[in-house]
Amino acid sequence: MGKQQNVLEKIVSLAKRKGFVFQSSEIYGGLNGCWDYGPLGVELLRNIKEEWWKAMTFREDVEGLDAAILMHPKVWEASGHVENFTDPMIDCKQCKARYRLDTLSEQLSEKKIGKILNEFAGNVSGDQGKVFNEIYERDIDPAEKFEAILESELLNTSVLEITNCPNCGTKGEFTSPRSFNLMFKTFLGPVEKTENAIFLRPETAQGIYVNFLNVQGASRQKLPFGIAQIGKAFRNEINTKNFLFRTREFEQMEMQYFIHPGDDAKYFEYWKEERMKWYKDMGMTPEKLRFHDHPEDKLAHYAKVATDIEYEFPFGWGEMEGIHNRTNYDLSKHEEYSGKSQKYFDDETKEKFIPFIIETSGGVSRSVMAFLVDAYNEEEVNGETRVVLKFHPKLAPIKAAVFPLVNKDGMPEIARGIEKDLRSHLRVFYDDKGAVGRRYRRQDENGTPFCITVDTQTLEDQTVTVRERDSMEQVRVHKDELLTHLLNRLK
Numbered sequence: 001m002g003k004q005q006n007v008l009e010k011i012v013s014l015a016k017r018k019g020f021v022f023q024s025s026e027i028y029g030g031l032n033g034c035w036d037y038g039p040l041g042v043e044l045l046r047n048i049k050e051e052w053w054k055a056m057t058f059r060e061d062v063e064g065l066d067a068a069i070l071m072h073p074k075v076w077e078a079s080g081h082v083e084n085f086t087d088p089m090i091d092c093k094q095c096k097a098r099y100r101l102d103t104l105s106e107q108l109s110e111k112k113i114g115k116i117l118n119e120f121a122g123n124v125s126g127d128q129g130k131v132f133n134e135i136y137e138r139d140i141d142p143a144e145k146f147e148a149i150l151e152s153e154l155l156n157t158s159v160l161e162i163t164n165c166p167n168c169g170t171k172g173e174f175t176s177p178r179s180f181n182l183m184f185k186t187f188l189g190p191v192e193k194t195e196n197a198i199f200l201r202p203e204t205a206q207g208i209y210v211n212f213l214n215v216q217g218a219s220r221q222k223l224p225f226g227i228a229q230i231g232k233a234f235r236n237e238i239n240t241k242n243f244l245f246r247t248r249e250f251e252q253m254e255m256q257y258f259i260h261p262g263d264d265a266k267y268f269e270y271w272k273e274e275r276m277k278w279y280k281d282m283g284m285t286p287e288k289l290r291f292h293d294h295p296e297d298k299l300a301h302y303a304k305v306a307t308d309i310e311y312e313f314p315f316g317w318g319e320m321e322g323i324h325n326r327t328n329y330d331l332s333k334h335e336e337y338s339g340k341s342q343k344y345f346d347d348e349t350k351e352k353f354i355p356f357i358i359e360t361s362g363g364v365s366r367s368v369m370a371f372l373v374d375a376y377n378e379e380e381v382n383g384e385t386r387v388v389l390k391f392h393p394k395l396a397p398i399k400a401a402v403f404p405l406v407n408k409d410g411m412p413e414i415a416r417g418i419e420k421d422l423r424s425h426l427r428v429f430y431d432d433k434g435a436v437g438r439r440y441r442r443q444d445e446n447g448t449p450f451c452i453t454v455d456t457q458t459l460e461d462q463t464v465t466v467r468e469r470d471s472m473e474q475v476r477v478h479k480d481e482l483l484t485h486l487l488n489r490l491k
């Protein structure tokens with residue numbers, strides 16, 4: 001197993017031990033693709049959403065919305081989800097394991113993929129050979145070549161004949177690829193009839209589109225303006241994998257920016273840069289962030305241009321957020337399917353038209369994972385390994401911990417007083433158990449940026465020790481100035 005994958009295992013285990021993330025329904029063996037956020041995880045989750053909300057809506061041109069998860073079934077016909085929201089799926093006839101064809105490479109080792117490619121190269125000829133050679137010569141890694149071969153209808157059946165099932169190892173026993181719709185279906189009301197079937201939303205965006213004119217009218221916004229929303233989305237993913245990366249229930253933070261049709265290139269660039277800046281402002285390592293532009297032949301049915309903001313996870317680069325130029329596709333479709341005009345009236349030019357939309361679509365849960373991975377550090381301190389989560393202070397679940405050095409000489413009373421004063425402003429934690437060094441380590445693992453210790457000197461001059469998580473430097477601060485000191489550093 002790669003060193004990087006090992007890091008992921010350490011993070012998953014730390015996340016459980018410290019109460020960031022638990023498996024859903026763990027006592028019943030867990031529910032695949034669903035996770036629960038524990039006491040520290042829920043704070044991290046809320047802080048990410050809060051910072052996104054502030055960045056996106058504390059501005060003149062963006063309004064907020066919270067639409068229902070359940071929507072009229074026609075919405076999903078209009079959006080194209082009933083027809084197009086499918087993934088290609090294959091089954092192993094031997095062990096019945098099911099795989100998403102376009103991500104099968106994630107389940108196979110690099111060595112295995114290399115062997116398959118070599119064997120395939122020796123066997124293909126004619127039209128297949130031409131397509132294969134074109135893919136083989138691309139400057140991409142073997143896993144991407146394998147994915148491209150699986151995407152080719154001309155090649156995928158033949159390559160599957162020499163591929164072993166990642167679960168049972170049997171060679172060439174896969175079914176032909178078929179489409180699987182990812183939407184979760186349920187029924188509205190007590191009767192389980194086809195006409196009562198509805199879906200759990202697979203994205204929050206459609207709730208914004210169908211409210212476009214409601215929001216515009218109520219807020220009296222003029223183009224360009226955006227609508228932002230955070231909420232749950234559900235996808236019946238064929239394979240869930242890599243902890244919080246691909247789950248069946250997750251949260252999205254999406255903003256749809258409505259613009260004049262000719263302004264699309266300008267605002268696409270603008271939002272690309274804004275969103276990348278946000279991840280950097282939240283402390284993410286810039287070298288681990290990149291844009292990945294979608295090639296034209298891989299664009300979603302609604303998109304004219306698309307790019308992903310990717311993070312380098314321990315298992316490789318993965319999408320955290322998509323920025324899409326969705327043109328006037330969605331609103332035109334809703335106009336067609338609902339029979340209600342979705343046109344915007346420009347009172348300066350007196351024109352009526354359907355606006356274009358630039359979408360920024362991020363995953364909250366995927367961000368939690370990326371922020372956890374990025375924050376995770378192991379450091380050698382005095383011959384011991386210190387595990388520390390270096391979250392940006394704005395995202396840290398607990399902002400400060402308060403310790404009495406010893407449980408006597410009036411120190412606990414002073415420490416409790418400080419804790420009480422801080423608690424109405426910040427999320428703080430009180431700890432009087434064990435040696436101070438161990439208490440520091442516990443807070444390092446929680447990602448707490450500041451530890452405050454009441455010690456002997458406090459009894460003399462009312463100052464306390466404030467120890468900073470990343471540098472481990474200690475400074476003395478008068479206890480009456482503590483709140484201002486911390487608030488300045490938490491910005």
Ligand code: ATP
Pocket residue numbers: 235237244245246247248249250252319320321322361362363364365366367
């Ligand atoms: P992928 O191909 O990785 O499944 P996608 O391209 O289908 O993702 P979008 O439809 O663009 O994703 O969704 C926008 C964002 O929602 C993604 O960037 C991701 O952060 C998040 N997201 C999508 N699917 C999932 C999922 N199954 N689990 C967690 N987050 C998800």
